[in-house]
Amino acid sequence: MxxxxxxxxxxxxxxxxxxxxxxxxxEADNLxxxxxxxxxxxxxxxxxxxxxxxxxxxGRVADQLCQQLPDIHVLHRTGKLGLGTAILEAMxxxxxxxxxxxxxLDADFSHPPRFIPDLLAGMDRHDVMIGSRYVPGGGVExxxxxxxxxxxxxxxxxxxxxxxxxxxxxxxxSYRCYRVSKLAEMDLDQVKSRGYSFMEEILYxxxxxxxTIGETPIIFExxxxxxxKINTLEVLRALDVILRLGLTRPFRRRPSxxxxxxxxx
Numbered sequence: 192m193x194x195x196x197x198x199x200x201x202x203x204x205x206x207x208x209x210x211x212x213x214x215x216x217x218e219a220d221n222l223x224x225x226x227x228x229x230x231x232x233x234x235x236x237x238x239x240x241x242x243x244x245x246x247x248x249x250g251r252v253a254d255q256l257c258q259q260l261p262d263i264h265v266l267h268r269t270g271k272l273g274l275g276t277a278i279l280e281a282m283x284x285x286x287x288x289x290x291x292x293x294x295x296l297d298a299d300f301s302h303p304p305r306f307i308p309d310l311l312a313g314m315d316r317h318d319v320m321i322g323s324r325y326v327p328g329g330g331v332e333x334x335x336x337x338x339x340x341x342x343x344x345x346x347x348x349x350x351x352x353x354x355x356x357x358x359x360x361x362x363x364x365s366y367r368c369y370r371v372s373k374l375a376e377m378d379l380d381q382v383k384s385r386g387y388s389f390m391e392e393i394l395y396x397x398x399x400x401x402x403t404i405g406e407t408p409i410i411f412e413x414x415x416x417x418x419x420k421i422n423t424l425e426v427l428r429a430l431d432v433i434l435r436l437g438l439t440r441p442f443r444r445r446p447s448x449x450x451x452x453x454x455x456x
Contacts, residue, residue: 207291209236209311210371212281214274216242218298219249221414226256226263228304229296233311236294237262239284241277244270274365275389279379285371294368296322299414301333302366309407310368317405318373319397321359322366328408329361336411343426350430351391354437359404362391363429366409369397376400388429395436 211229215222226238240257242250242265253265266280278295285293292314296302306322313320323329325348336344344363351362377396384392397404 206235207314208289209233209292209294210239210281210285210288210290211236212239212241212278212284212293212295213298214241214243214277214281214295215245215249215253215298216271217245217247217249219245219247219252221299222249222252223256225298225300225304226260229307230260232304232307233294237264237288237290239264239266239281241266241268241280243268243272243277273385273389275382275384275386275392278365278389278393279382282369282371282374282379285369286375290371292368293371293374296366297414301412301414302364303410303412306366306407306409309409310366313405313407314368314370316403318370318402319394319404320368321361321404321406322364322409323359323361323406324364324409324411325360326406326408329410330408331411333411333413347391347426347429347433350433350437351394354433355391355395355398357391357394357398357404359394359406361406362394363387364411365390370402373397373400373402383435384429384432386428387425388432391429391433392436 211233213222213225222240229236229238240253240263242253244250244267250265250267257263257265264284266284268277281293281295292311294307294310296304302322310320310322324331347363348361351357377400382389382392382396394404
């Protein structure tokens with residue numbers, strides 16, 4: 192009897208339920224090797240591919256992966272609706288599916304999957320882990336990251352720290368892991384960003400619900416195929432969204448947790 196009791200009280204060694212999200216637009220050449228690499232470093236993960244009707248057939252490649260591999264999910268959208276809306280879809284997917292963690296990375300190999308274990312390890316201590324280019328050990332090895340891109344990145348990160356009260360250094364990168372139970376505390380319908388400003392805005396909402404935010408170094412690398420989709424207009428929009436959030440920040444309060452309905456006798 193005591194042996195059975197010991198087994199019953201023994202803590203579970205199974206890893207947290209993890210969903211990995213990939214927002215894709217014209218990533219047909221990258222998708223298959225990327226999914227394989229993710230499964231190498233996180234074999235227990237469910238993978239959600241959100242494709243915005245890519246003209247190069249990325250959606251068809253995603254459907255083939257869904258048929259060939261277990262626990263691959265595909266969401267087809269009608270057009271290019273923005274990175275922010277794709278990650279919001281992934282967050283809702285993770286909440287509905289009762290996952291413990293949601294990890295997002297770009298679908299072009301600029302976020303090397305070899306850093307996934309470091310991000311997941313940090314979730315023991317934090318509610319959000321950022322794969323950071325701007326902490327010791329992090330960096331950029333990309334021919335596309337020229338002086339203009341560096342200035343844009345500096346401007347967005349400086350804005351985010353000053354106006355949104357963030358202490359994290361890399362607030363514009365999307366290589367992150369979130370605790371799903373904290374995402375469930377947010378009203379995701381309040382998120383206004385649809386493009387790259389989503390990265391800063393969601394950290395603002397994470398901070399508002401009391402998330403602890405950590406960073407682990409990553410090396411940002413060149414995409415393996417296709418073309419970069421960020422442009423100056425996206426950066427200007429991001430600066431505008433951050434400014435508006437910063438101006439309203441003193442008046443925001445942490446949302447109260449929803450209470451269960453009362454039970455009548």
